[in-house]
Amino acid sequence: MTYNVQIKVMPLKDLLDPQGKAVMGGLKNLGINSVEDVRIGKHITLQIDADSEDAAKALADEASKKLLANPVMEFYEIEMIN
Amino acid sequence: MTYNVQIKVMPLKDLLDPQGKAVMGGLKNLGINSVEDVRIGKHITLQIDADSEDAAKALADEASKKLLANPVMEFYEIEMIN
Numbered sequence: 001m002t003y004n005v006q007i008k009v010m011p012l013k014d015l016l017d018p019q020g021k022a023v024m025g026g027l028k029n030l031g032i033n034s035v036e037d038v039r040i041g042k043h044i045t046l047q048i049d050a051d052s053e054d055a056a057k058a059l060a061d062e063a064s065k066k067l068l069a070n071p072v073m074e075f076y077e078i079e080m081i082n
Numbered sequence: 083m084t085y086n087v088q089i090k091v092m093p094l095k096d097l098l099d100p101q102g103k104a105v106m107g108g109l110k111n112l113g114i115n116s117v118e119d120v121r122i123g124k125h126i127t128l129q130i131d132a133d134s135e136d137a138a139k140a141l142a143d144e145a146s147k148k149l150l151a152n153p154v155m156e157f158y159e160i161e162m163i164n
Contacts, residue, residue, distance in 0.1 A: 002118065006127050023126075026149050027113060034141060036129040043090050043125035044105075047118040059116060067108050 003048050003056035004081040009069045010041035044068055045081075053080055085130050086163040092123035119160045126150055127163075135162055150152035 011017045020038040027035050050056035060078050069076040093099045102120040109117050132138035142160050151158040
């Protein structure tokens with residue numbers, strides 16, 4: 001069966017997020033001043049062919065560890081959509 | 083009050099996603115073959131100072147339209163966290 005998995009990869013909370021800071025500056029230039037913080041990460045959706053939801057989730061976890069997220073700078077969260 | 087808003091910005095379903103295709107190739111090189119499709123977008127979290135949840139959501143929508151998403155190539159979804 002095919003499972004849809006969402007992975008959210010975000011910069012660690014303690015680290016500066018320069019891309020987010022740049023976007024916050026852009027919002028202020030557009031007159032949107034009430035945004036206090038912006039953080040930007042990646043949103044990844046995978047379609048995984050697996051025997052069970054647990055197997056699909058385990059595979060997504062392996063993919064995140066090996067390729068999608070850099071644990072030195074990022075954390076990830078996996079969510080099943082089905 | 084401060085509201086936390088998540089915005090998911092993804093490439094439109096009909097468009098090719100070259101970044102996703104590259105990641106799928108990378109996963110195959112790592113021996114992960116059961117991933118059938120990968121799509122990669124942005125995950126943005128905003129902290130917005132607003133009077134109500136509706137006002138915060140409207141501001142996030144305005145920010146998405148004006149700066150965060152390119153409607154020619156991307157769609158976005160807004161989700162309140164609080």
